[in-house]
Amino acid sequence: MRDDRLQRSLTHAFRLPRDRYRRVARWLDSTTGGGGLIRQELRHIFPDDWSFFFGEIALYCFVVLVITGVYMCLFxxxxxxxxxxxxxxxxxxxxxxSEAYASVLHLSFDVRAGLVIRQVHHWAALVFAAALVAHLFRMFFTGAYRRPRRINWVIGLSLLSLVFVNGVFGYSLPDDLLSGTGLRIAYSITQSIPLIGPNLASLLFGGDFPTTGLIPRIYAVHILLVPGAIAGLLGAHMGLLWIQRHTQYPGRRRDDRTIVGTPMVPAYALRTTGYLLLLAGLLTALGGFFQINPVWLYGPYRPWDSTSFAQPDWYTGWLEGAVRMTPAWDIHIGGFLLPGLFWPAALLPGLVAGLLFMWPWLDALVTRDDELHNVLQAPRERPGRTAIGAGLLTFFTMLLLAGGDDVFAAAFHWSLPTLLAVMQALTIGLPFVVGLLVYAVFRRRQPVVAGEATP
Ligand code: HEM
Structure with missing residues (x-):
């Protein structure tokens, strides 16, 4: 008898919410007519492959950055x-x-959990950029950028550029010796742009560097403008992804119309919430156990001082390496000076960005393939593209290593000029060697399909 009552009350407890949900769904359907759409979208399918996770890591890093950033704004x-x-x-x-530097010291030493939050913010920025680069290369090597995802490729690259820029702005805020030195380099790079450089630098930096108005400017851009733009681009990126559905690797029952994976509700929603919590936990552990950017060791920024052994964050390290390795080629053209800094710090990133932004259209031009694709390609299916990607990766890794040449030279007691010469040779030669090797290996492993272009 008691069991019966228990059974009835349990059934009632579970049935009540379900009836309520049904009523809410019926009300939604009658007022908006969107019940069917909502039901359909709750069944949205997400592919299960691990390589799709990089985009989620990037998204969740942004969430962590906003939460930790808002806390830091209080101090x-x-x-x-x-x-x-x-x-x-x-x-x-x-x-x-400066008051900025003093407030970061206060945040680090006096505010409860201030140092951990600062470090979590910094680690989240590093992981954010890394996840986006991995995501980009996943898109590149599998041909995910082909129609209809060209615009999303452009949006993704814009996101990556904004994260780089905001990272630089972020670590410029504390006004320590490292961030001041970085800003001075950024000022010189802006000045090196032909024709408009000096005026642009003066406009952006509010006069001749160092200026007192710079930190409030960077602050507004760092916490408001760029995060706002990133949030907007993330929304557009995911909106397009939702409409176009996901790409997927080739396999059984998978074609351009059918997608295999996990539905959003309940499995994927639970899984991805778990990922968010896991990532937040990992970033907190990184921030708690691994010191990053100990600004108190560098001291306040004074233009006549210089830091030693302090390295920029990894996503700007490649630029630092390019600047260190390029000879000081000051060239005069028609009365205009193209300073040595222009080639590695303005022209090189400009060319790389141009190539990457145009890549989907260049690829379509070369392959004469303008079709819609939802199924991805294996890297070996396109040995040419894979070789170019591997070459580019090698080039940037070499630049990144060159950004720390002084640290390597000191740690291994190598002569710095010799190391620099070796790095210059490797940076130019190694990408070609790696690219050719990759091409040779993948070319051999390629399935031969009559009449198919495989550049
Ligand atoms: C793309 C997003 C963002 C990136 C990549 C980023 C990156 C960074 C980095 C690398 C630092 C230097 C941290 C350090 O001192 O070691 C920093 C500082 C700072 N960030 Fe962000 N951040 C982002 C978004 C935000 C947002 C949304 C806010 C606030 C709403 C914020 C507020 C701050 C503040 C107040 C500082 C200065 C405090 C300090 O450096 O100790 N950030 N950011």
Missing amino acids: FRASAATTVYLGRYAPLHGVRM
Whole structure:
């Protein structure tokens, strides 16, 4: 008897919400007419392959950046006004510095969980950029950028560029010696642009570097403008992805119309929430256990000082490497000076960005393939493209390593000029060697299909 009552009350407890949901769904359907659409979209299929996870990592890093960033805003002071540090960190006691730098020291040493939050923010920026680069290469090597996803390729690249830029702005905010040095380099790079450089630099930096108005400007851009643009682009990226459906690797029952994977509700929604929590936990562990950007060791920015052994974040390290390795080619053309910095720091990134943004259209031109594709290609199916990708990866890895040439030279007691010469040779030669090797290997492993172009 008691069991019966228990059974009835349990059934009632479970039935009640289900009836309520049904009523809500019926009401939604009668007022918006969208019940069917919602039901259909809740069954949206997500592919299960691990390589699709990079995009999710990037998205969740952004969530972590916003949450930690908002916390830091409560304590950070975007001001270049001078103050004397009287806080808890004894080695800098009594030192004159900007209010921005003093507030970051305060955040790191006095605010509860301040240092962890700062470090989580920094780690999240590093992982964000890495996840986007991995995501980009996944798209590249599998041909996911082909029609109808060309616009999403462009949006993805724009996201990547904005994350790079905002990372640089972020680590410029503390106004320590490393960030000031980075800003001075950014100022010189802007000045090196032919014709418009000096005026553009003055406009962006608010006069001749260093200027007192720069930190408030960077702050507004860092916490508002760029994150706003990133949020908008992420929305557009995912909106398009939703409409176009996902790509998938070739396999049984998979073609351009049928997609195999997990439906959004409930399995995928639960899984991806788990990923979000896992990533947030991992980033917190990184921020808690691994020191990053110890600005108190560098001291405040003074234009006449310079940092040693301090390295830029990895996503700008390649640019640093390019600057270090390119000879100082100052060239005069028609009365205009093209300074040495222009070639590695403005022209090279411009050319790479141009090539990547145009890639889907260049690819279609070469392969004469303008069809819609939802099924991905294996890297070996397109040995030419895979070889170009591998060559580019090698080139950027070499540049990145060159960005730390002084650290390697000091750590292994190598002569810096010799190391630089070796790195220059490897940066030019190795990408071709790797590209040719990859091409040779994949060319042999390719299935031969009569009449098919495989550039
Ligand atoms: C694409 C998104 C973002 C990236 C890549 C990024 C990156 C960074 C980096 C690398 C730093 C230097 C951290 C350090 O001191 O070691 C930083 C500082 C800072 N960020 Fe962000 N951030 C992003 C978004 C945001 C958002 C949305 C906010 C606030 C709403 C924010 C607020 C701040 C503040 C206040 C600082 C200065 C405090 C400090 O450096 O200690 N950030 N950011």
